[in-house]
Amino acid sequence: MASNARLDHRNPLVFDTHELGRRPGALQRLTREIDAPGDLGIQGVVEVPEGAPMELGLRLESVMEGVLVTGTARATAKGECVRCLEPVELELEADFQELFSYPDADDRGRVIAEPGDDAEDDEDRLFIEDGLIDLEPVLRDAVVLALPMQPVCQEDCPGLCSECGARLADDPDHHHDAVDIRWAALQGLAGTMSDGEKDEMSGAEAGVDEKQEK
Ligand SMILES: [Zn+2]
Numbered sequence: 444m445a446s447n448a449r450l451d452h453r454n455p456l457v458f459d460t461h462e463l464g465r466r467p468g469a470l471q472r473l474t475r476e477i478d479a480p481g482d483l484g485i486q487g488v489v490e491v492p493e494g495a496p497m498e499l500g501l502r503l504e505s506v507m508e509g510v511l512v513t514g515t516a517r518a519t520a521k522g523e524c525v526r527c528l529e530p531v532e533l534e535l536e537a538d539f540q541e542l543f544s545y546p547d548a549d550d551r552g553r554v555i556a557e558p559g560d561d562a563e564d565d566e567d568r569l570f571i572e573d574g575l576i577d578l579e580p581v582l583r584d585a586v587v588l589a590l591p592m593q594p595v596c597q598e599d600c601p602g603l604c605s606e607c608g609a610r611l612a613d614d615p616d617h618h619h620d621a622v623d624i625r626w627a628a629l630q631g632l633a634g635t636m637s638d639g640e641k642d643e644m645s646g647a648e649a650g651v652d653e654k655q656e657k
């Protein structure tokens with residue numbers, strides 16, 4: 444129940460709204476370079492690697508019930524093509540807008556219930572705590588929404604050959620004929636036969652060579 448750990452202003456995803464004051468209409472723009480937090484993206488599919496540089500552009504606007512945060516996050520996400528499994532890098536640009544409410548915003552003087560008591564109602568609501576806002580949950584949702592569920596290296600990636608696993612984008616003419624396999628067997632047979640002949644012949648030739656040298 445007491446999951447309300449105090450926000451730490453040193454956390455790069457925590458922003459201070461004190462400067463805005465509680466004057467509706469007051470506006471503040473800011474940018475911040477941060478190291479991406481862990482597990483940012485769609486796990487095992489495409490993610491912003493932990494510690495990767497990330498640029499946040501924010502607009503904080505004071506409104507009646509709280510602070511409206513509008514922003515964009517930019518970073519490079521990494522994953523692999525779902526068709527050919529090649530590594531993929533994506534320039535991510537995730538937009539978000541979220542209202543952070545004053546804890547007492549909706550009850551005008553009435554003391555609101557403990558957050559744990561009506562957790563279901565308030566689960567999706569975000570609050571300003573001691574003048575601070577935590578952008579992390581907003582950023583996580585925005586990044587997941589902005590990333591493709593099925594990243595591809597190129598729109599028309601043809602994927603892998605179902606027979607040999609070759610990457611078809613590297614070799615557009617790649618194909619297998621059913622006959623190929625039989626040919627390969629015949630060629631293999633022909634190869635062993637000529638090898639045998641060569642051995643005999645080279646032995647004979649060697650003898651001839653010796654005679655010629657003398
Ligand atoms: Zn691909």
Ligand SMILES: [Zn+2]
Nearest residue numbers: 604606607609
């Ligand atoms: Zn193949």
